[in-house]
Amino acid sequence: MTVLLDTDHLRTFVAIAETGSFTRAADVVHKTQSAVSMQMKRLEDRVGRALFARDGRASRLTADGERLLDYARRIVKLNLEAVAAFADEALSGRVCLGVPDDYADRYLPDIMARFSRTHPSVELTVVCEPSFRLSEHIAAGTIDLAIITATEITGRNAQVIRRERLLWVSSLRHSAHLETPTPLALGQPTCQWRDVAMTRLTAAGRAYRMLYSSPNHGAVSAAVLSGLAVSVVPESALRPGMRVLGPSEGFPPLPPCDIGLLRNRHEPSALADALANHIIQGLDNLTEATAAAE
Known part of the structure; x- marks a missing residue:
């Protein structure tokens, strides 16, 4: 007898794979956690294989789970496209998202993939500019949404959805952090991280000099990885070859x-x-942290 897979079960399975958590997936698919667990038990029974391996609080896919994931994504995407093709009220049109280049590099692939699967008829336009420029575009009404670094200036009206550690970094293979004065590679004068870095170094009595300045995160990272300078980056922006610096190194x-x-x-x-909604589901790391603290 041919085994047919339930698309609703597959949608939940994809949500767990993408969020790494049954709890967060339950929010994505609007089900209780017990309902999600029951769906996954039925899916594992249907395919006859274990799909998840528990890794602390996270839910890691087994090798069979990884095999199923590609099929599940294609099945769910095709199902959504079929429904959208016959839905009179299916969303269509154009939406414009603003995002700084470093966030675009880290976060956009997942956001765009999710959004495209659920809204295949929508054109997504992306504008990459610094946070303060994006806040100006929002105020002028020229873009629909913006992901920004939320500061006292840019973030007055922002919904904070993610918090990360801001870290000093240098190259693992070089010793720019040992130089005096410390050579820095940072954003332009309007960059909040630049202002914070210089203020903290001054307060600590550590001499520095601005060696490289660029609005492009890739250019700043290149200066760090080549061993020319020290910079500051959010934790998610750490790259292989970067060394994290702390108080023990004088930072x-x-x-x-x-x-x-x-x-x-x-x-x-x-x-x-x-x-x-897709952006919040993809980036939010505050909801679980708040729930865990309660």
């Missing part, structure tokens, strides 16, 4: 990096709301 602690979501309040739309 003072830095405040956390808050990542926020700005919305165009002038022209709210269902498309923007749908994209915002």
